[in-house]
Amino acid sequence: MPVFADKLNYLFAHVHPAGSRERSNEEVARLIAERGGPTISATYLYYLRTGQRDNPTKRHLEVLAEAFGVSPAYFFDDAVAERVQAELGLLHSLADSPVLDIQRRSDGVSPGMLRALSVMLDQVRELENLPPVQDPPDAAGQPRPRRRRRRSDDDSPQ
DSSP states (O other), rough: OOOHHHHHHHHHHOOOOOSSSSOOOHHHHHHHTTTTTTOOHHHHHHHHHHHHHHOOHHHHHHHHHHHTOGGGGGGTOHHHHHHHHHHHHHHHHHHHSSSHHHHHHTTTHHHHHHHHHHHHHHHHHHHHHOOOHHHHHHTOOOOOOOOOOOOOOOGGGO
C-alpha cells in the first residue's frame, strides 16, 4: 500500500504541462495560493513528500487534489490511486507518441473519413504482418461490425 508521500510524489512526477519539467514545491505552493486555496508552504510540501508529515488537513488534501486534477479520494483509497496512476501512466507514455500526432491531425475530420483512416491503418497492419486490432464493443456490449474494403483484382499487389 503506497504511503501518502509516494502518492504525492507520483503526482509531482506525472502531472505537469506537456513538454515541461516536474513542478517544484514552490511552484505548486504558488499555484494553490493563486487559486485561492489555503496557505500551504513549499516547506510543508517538502515534509509531505519526504514522509516527515503524513497527516494533512482535509482542506490541504482537497487543494492538492485540485492542483493535480485528481479526486481527493486518490490520497486515501488505494483502488482510486491505482486507477489514477494507470491513467496518468498511459497519458504520460502517449505524450511523446506518434499516436498523439495522429490524434491531433484527426481532430475535426468527418466520421466517414475517420472510418476510412481506420481501414487504411488495418491494411498497413496487414502489410506489416501485425495482428488485427479488435474494436471495442458498442454501448450494448455487442461487437461492432467492421467494414473492410474488399481487395479487387486492380489493387492486388503485383
